[in-house]
Amino acid sequence: MAFGGIALGYFLNIYPIWTATIVSVSAAMGITKLRKSTKISGDAAIAVMLSGGLGMGVILVSASPWIYH
Numbered sequence: 001m002a003f004g005g006i007a008l009g010y011f012l013n014i015y016p017i018w019t020a021t022i023v024s025v026s027a028a029m030g031i032t033k034l035r036k037s038t039k040i041s042g043d044a045a046i047a048v049m050l051s052g053g054l055g056m057g058v059i060l061v062s063a064s065p066w067i068y069h
Helices: 002-012 016-037 042-063
Strands: none
Touching (some): 002 016, 002 042, 016 042
16 A cells, blocks of 8 residues: 555655555555455455555556656
């Protein structure tokens, strides 16, 4: 999830360590909520969040204007 947070920081032109921290903590809380509210195992919840974070990171890095400079 940190990759997605760093990409979000670069995309929004914000210090990427802060956005990575916020996104990672939010993902940890999301994993806990997902485990408790559904019958998904912990491993599957982690896989869902990690693949979502990687996908978000790839999309934001490709859409970021700083990559072309």
